[in-house]
Amino acid sequence: xxxxxxxxxxxxxxxxxxxxxxxxxxxxxxxxxxxxxxxxxxxxxxxxxxxxxxxxxxxxxxxxxxxxxxxxxxxxxxxxxxxxxxxxxxxxxxxxxxxxxxxxxxxxxxxxxxxxxxxxxxxxxxxxxxxxxxxxxxxxxxxxxxxxxxxxxxxxxxxxxxxxxxxxxxxxxxxxxxxxxxxxxxxxxxxxxxxxxxxxxxxxxxxxxxxxxxxxxxxxxxxxxxxxxxxxxxxxxxxxxxxxxxxxxxxxxxxxxxx
Numbered sequence: 001x002x003x004x005x006x007x008x009x010x011x012x013x014x015x016x017x018x019x020x021x022x023x024x025x026x027x028x029x030x031x032x033x034x035x036x037x038x039x040x041x042x043x044x045x046x047x048x049x050x051x052x053x054x055x056x057x058x059x060x061x062x063x064x065x066x067x068x069x070x071x072x073x074x075x076x077x078x079x080x081x082x083x084x085x086x087x088x089x090x091x092x093x094x095x096x097x098x099x100x101x102x103x104x105x106x107x108x109x110x111x112x113x114x115x116x117x118x119x120x121x122x123x124x125x126x127x128x129x130x131x132x133x134x135x136x137x138x139x140x141x142x143x144x145x146x147x148x149x150x151x152x153x154x155x156x157x158x159x160x161x162x163x164x165x166x167x168x169x170x171x172x173x174x175x176x177x178x179x180x181x182x183x184x185x186x187x188x189x190x191x192x193x194x195x196x197x198x199x200x201x202x203x204x205x206x207x208x209x210x211x212x213x214x215x216x217x218x219x220x221x222x223x224x225x226x227x228x229x230x231x232x233x234x235x236x237x238x239x240x241x242x243x244x245x246x247x248x249x250x251x252x253x254x255x256x257x258x259x
Contacts, residue, residue, distance in 0.1 A: 014221035085152025093169030146198035
């Protein structure tokens with residue numbers, strides 16, 4: 001179904017997938033497959049994931065990033081995703097937004113990390129217009145100097161993905177599973193997690209954010225809303241995603257390494 005848009009003639013087509021509570025591992029598998037196999041543009045919005053889950057970047061090291069003994073004790077699942085970026089713990093309070101595009105989809109956009117990040121911040125400037133002091137600081141979306149959105153990317157020969165975890169809400173207790181990263185943005189100024197991040201729910205309603213994100217995407221793409229069942233043909237090709245859960249053995253080895 002085409003979503004009605006004004007001035008959509010001539011805009012590139014983008015498929016829109018909207019989920020509520022899709023498990024984050026399943027979402028990441030869908031994204032990785034669409035990046036590698038599909039030749040179409042996609043926007044994926046997932047409103048929360050059921051169980052608290054830690055998601056690390058492709059090169060993340062558990063011993064440096066996680067309180068591994070607590071993670072093992074409380075049986076918190078840990079995923080290593082296929083994109084770069086940092087580590088986040090996600091749950092029902094997290095809203096995920098992903099753009100998967102062909103390199104020529106956005107006119108004059110160079111397919112490199114910084115230009116893609118800048119493009120995304122301009123799109124979200126429309127979403128947060130008049131709300132808080134929104135801007136892009138280094139690789140984060142912030143209100144003032146408090147982070148509420150973390151980004152990760154992957155760029156292939158002909159396509160790129162930019163996905164974001166938005167902290168609409170979070171459980172303070174879950175932040176204790178994450179160590180302070182050795183490599184942190186300068187504006188963090190060695191602040192602890194709770195002094196560094198903020199909740200989106202203090203700035204706008206959840207449904208308003210999602211609807212405004214769809215509207216903002218519709219200013220640059222002609223959106224076609226699809227259900228997961230409608231894209232199953234994209235998944236007929238045998239595909240083995242690299243995104244996976246870390247095993248207890250891997251986490252136990254990381255715990256031993258820091259003792």
